[in-house]
Amino acid sequence: MKDEANEYELPENDRDLEALLKGLDPAALDVGVEADLLRDFERVASRIEPSGSAYDPNHIQWRRVIPLTAVCCAVMVVLGYMKIRERLPDDVVSVSSEPVPALTLSDESSSASVPGVPAGESVDRFLPVSAQGYLFESSSGGVISTPDGPREKMNVKYGDAYHWHDPETGTNIRFFQPRSEEIVVPLQTN
Numbered sequence: 001m002k003d004e005a006n007e008y009e010l011p012e013n014d015r016d017l018e019a020l021l022k023g024l025d026p027a028a029l030d031v032g033v034e035a036d037l038l039r040d041f042e043r044v045a046s047r048i049e050p051s052g053s054a055y056d057p058n059h060i061q062w063r064r065v066i067p068l069t070a071v072c073c074a075v076m077v078v079l080g081y082m083k084i085r086e087r088l089p090d091d092v093v094s095v096s097s098e099p100v101p102a103l104t105l106s107d108e109s110s111s112a113s114v115p116g117v118p119a120g121e122s123v124d125r126f127l128p129v130s131a132q133g134y135l136f137e138s139s140s141g142g143v144i145s146t147p148d149g150p151r152e153k154m155n156v157k158y159g160d161a162y163h164w165h166d167p168e169t170g171t172n173i174r175f176f177q178p179r180s181e182e183i184v185v186p187l188q189t190n
Helices: 002-007 012-023 031-045 060-085
Strands: 128-147 149-166 171-188
Touching: 128 171
Parallel strands: none
Antiparallel strands: 128 149, 149 171
16 A cells, blocks of 8 residues: 555645644643533523523513513504694694584584584584495395285494594594484385
């Protein structure tokens, strides 16, 4: 077998370096350093939390998450309040719990007291925005006999929604009114 040094043909500088490295004697490993490394490893691996549970990097630390979440929620509430407060007019009047009467532009008693409208001000300045009706429920009241033939009695429940806006102050009034009707529908006979 050939000698390995001859097989790879090292350059002159590398031969000198290799000879130098072969001449070095390794120093003995300090037992104290190795023991310190092992103690540090065991301390980190079995680190005990103040709550008594073992350290787990994948475990959520609730004592940090809950206060941070509470602070974020408080900041969001304050910012939301500030945004809503900017939109409210300065002369906001508290609205009573009484239902709001239907407002019409042709109403002669427009100077009447209306909840949400300051006393002495006319409701004529409120412009109608929308009026919508919603069908909530319909049910059959049965078939009845009439001189014109059989008919079906239908019970229908609606919800009407009215919306007015005051462009001067930006005030909106919405009024919801439920109503029910009984309708008689003719049935086809052959």
